[in-house]
Amino acid sequence: MTDSSSSAEPTPIVILTTPRLVLRATTDADIAVMHERVFGDADVMRNVFLGDVMTKERAQGFMREHFTFGANRTGIAILTEKPNGNVIGFAGLFPCTAPYADDLEIGFVMAKEAWGKGYATEIGAAQLAMGFEELGCQRLLGLVEPRNAASIHALTKLGMRYLKDVTSTTRPPRSVYIMSADEWRNRPLSRAARE
Numbered sequence: 435m436t437d438s439s440s441s442a443e444p445t446p447i448v449i450l451t452t453p454r455l456v457l458r459a460t461t462d463a464d465i466a467v468m469h470e471r472v473f474g475d476a477d478v479m480r481n482v483f484l485g486d487v488m489t490k491e492r493a494q495g496f497m498r499e500h501f502t503f504g505a506n507r508t509g510i511a512i513l514t515e516k517p518n519g520n521v522i523g524f525a526g527l528f529p530c531t532a533p534y535a536d537d538l539e540i541g542f543v544m545a546k547e548a549w550g551k552g553y554a555t556e557i558g559a560a561q562l563a564m565g566f567e568e569l570g571c572q573r574l575l576g577l578v579e580p581r582n583a584a585s586i587h588a589l590t591k592l593g594m595r596y597l598k599d600v601t602s603t604t605r606p607p608r609s610v611y612i613m614s615a616d617e618w619r620n621r622p623l624s625r626a627a628r629e
């Protein structure tokens with residue numbers, strides 16, 4: 435993968451950093467890269483949103499509506515690898531209205547070449563820390579396609595537990611995983627949490 439940063443655009447704000455990853459706000463230059471590596475890849479999109487690939491135009495509309503381009507630290511953002519900023523997908527704490535009315539959910543969606551390196555667990559732990567320790571959330575959710583074993587495994591490794599399955603008008607059925615602020619405070623210290 436190549437560095438997609440553009441000198442013509444202002445430097446996007448950094449939302450989270452982990453030992454190997456940076457989650458940052460979106461830039462215009464990310465749209466084409468994200469379509470090529472994520473939104474246009476059927477293997478990546480199988481268990482994401484409506485479960486199908488997006489055209490470049492649809493991906494652009496979706497990103498402009500749902501991704502954070504400015505100073506917000508919540509919202510869907512661009513996940514990059516250190517040290518050179520390769521764009522590998524998206525993650526972020528974003529609003530979630532199921533099964534309750536008003537929550538934040540964590541999420542991670544990565545290009546195929548970034549799978550199997552422990553990145554989902556690494557950025558997931560950082561999202562939980564941000565939600566509980568910086569934003570003061572009382573609970574955080576993770577919504578997953580019920581057959582998405584890798585994602586479920588990452589959520590449970592993070593200490594989230596299965597709550598229930600939900601259906602909504604805007605998304606296919608999802609299994610909801612949850613962690614409360616008490617569970618976060620009482621979690622066994624993981625290697626990721628100590629780093």
Ligand SMILES: CC(C)(COP(=O)(O)OP(=O)(O)OC[C@H]1O[C@@H](n2cnc3c(N)ncnc32)[C@H](O)[C@@H]1OP(=O)(O)O)[C@@H](O)C(=O)NCCC(=O)NCCS
Pocket residue numbers: 477478479481482542543544545548549550551552553554555556577578579582583584585587588591
């Ligand atoms: C799902 C996804 C986020 C996982 O990312 P990842 O960085 O490869 O995940 P991690 O390496 O942190 O952890 C995955 C764990 O699941 C395990 N796993 C992988 N495939 C599995 C499978 N089919 N069944 C069970 N466990 C599986 C891995 O071995 C790993 O566990 P381990 O660390 O104990 O060995 C990534 O594959 C992806 O982006 N997929 C496409 C988009 C997507 O589905 N996103 C999730 C939406 S909820």
